[in-house]
Amino acid sequence: MRSPLLDTPGAVAAETPDDTVAAHYGRLYAEQHALAAGEALVDRSNREVVQISGPDRLSWLNDLSSQKLDTLAPGTPTQTLLLDAQGRLEHHLTLVDDGQSVWAHVEPGTSAALVAFLEKMRFMLRVEVADVTAAYAVVTVLAPGAGDGAARPAPEGVIAIGGDLLVPRERLGGFAEELGLSLAGLWAYEALRIEAHMPRAGFETDHKTIPHEVGWIGSAVHLAKGCYRGQETVARVHNLGHPPRRLVFLHLDGSVDTLPHHGAPVTLGVGSPREGDPEAAVEGSAEPGQVGFVGSSARHHELGPIALAVVKRTVPVDISLLAGGVAAGQEVIVPPDAGRNVTIDPSLRRRIR
Structure with a gap:
């Protein structure tokens, strides 16, 4: 559904799956400043x-998903999150x-599958x-x-979800x-x-993603609630093991003109102790020495080029990478x-100043 705001002078459409909204309106860094200041x-x-809707909605969703919703x-x-039986991500709400x-x-493009699943799970509930x-x-x-506490009151007829408005x-x-x-x-x-x-979801996640890998424990997963599909995997990793991969923030070389695209291979950097080591590579990877993939990348108004990536858990935290x-x-x-x-230490999550 094409947004009418794409008709705004200077608007440039984003890429799929966001091609029906604007990537920018011609003022790239000024737009970031305005959004960070709460002015955009x-x-x-x-x-x-x-x-x-319905009187059983919260207890029903509580039984189906990863967050404690009944209260x-x-x-x-x-x-x-809605997970499959192996604890892998299907939907993020x-x-x-x-x-x-x-x-x-x-x-975008996921509501039909979500609604179909929920309809299948209604049974006799209200x-x-x-x-x-x-x-x-x-x-x-x-x-x-920025934190939901800074959210403004919603105008009449508008539903507020933290900093998002419907x-x-x-x-x-x-x-x-x-x-x-x-x-x-x-x-x-x-x-x-x-x-x-x-x-x-869909950028820092793939068909194998489990919640621990991308840091959704706490924000989207309640570890002390009752059972739900995929809960066994979440509990097993939390109590007994480690996730096979981990989310990382990347500071990219600012002298390069292009940004790595979504899905671009992450490999060990030049001079890394295990550079070129086939045992360090992701199993089944077509890229020699690949240890992960790029999720999202952008040019930040203060930090320069940055990215999020998912890499093997065993990649040392103190070595350089190639994205x-x-x-x-x-x-x-x-x-x-x-x-x-x-x-996850909450201080590791950045806060917009």
Whole structure:
């Protein structure tokens, strides 16, 4: 569903799966500054929206997903995951309950599969599931990592999920002006998301991803709640083992003109102790010496070129890497000893100043 904000002078469309919204409006770094300062709105209307109503909705979702939702207070934003039986990611939901319905937004192109799964799991419970993407658009008015406490009150007819707002689609074209905000493109949002060490489903995840690998323990997984599909894997890794991979933040070589694309191979850097060691490579990789892949990359207004990547847990934290051939220094997000009751230090997550 093409956004009307793409008709804004200077708007340039983003790439798939975000090609129906603007990557930028011609002021790349100024848009990042404005978003970080809480003075801009990002059009994320390509994300899809699901509404779940009925008196059993919270206890039902609590039984199906990774977050503790049966006691969720109205107006409290949270995240949850739907996993397969092996504990691998299927859906990541950002949601809120308004006292009558749960409102969730998900990645572009995923709501149909999510709704189909939820419909299959209704049984005799008092719940109703609807895809309301045609009626509501997602916009963001708070920089990733800034904390939901800084979120502004939602205007009438708008649902707030932390720094995200679900806006009636007929208001999308003039909504930034209605709030007195400038427009920032998705590139600004992505640069600040990467800075904040926040993974995105489909970018920092693949068909093998388990929650520990990308740091969703705590933010999207409650370790003390009851059973749900995939919980055995989560509990086993947390109590007994380590995830096979870990999320890392990369400072990229600023002298290179191009950014590594999503899926670009991560290999050991020149001069690394195990450079070229075939035993260090990801099993089944077509790239010699590959130890991971690039999830997202961006040019940050202060940090320069940056990226998130997923690498093998055993890659030493103090060696340089190559991300799509670009030299990169590591910053730990998920530590190599994650699991076995080791939690991620919250100070490792960046906060927007």
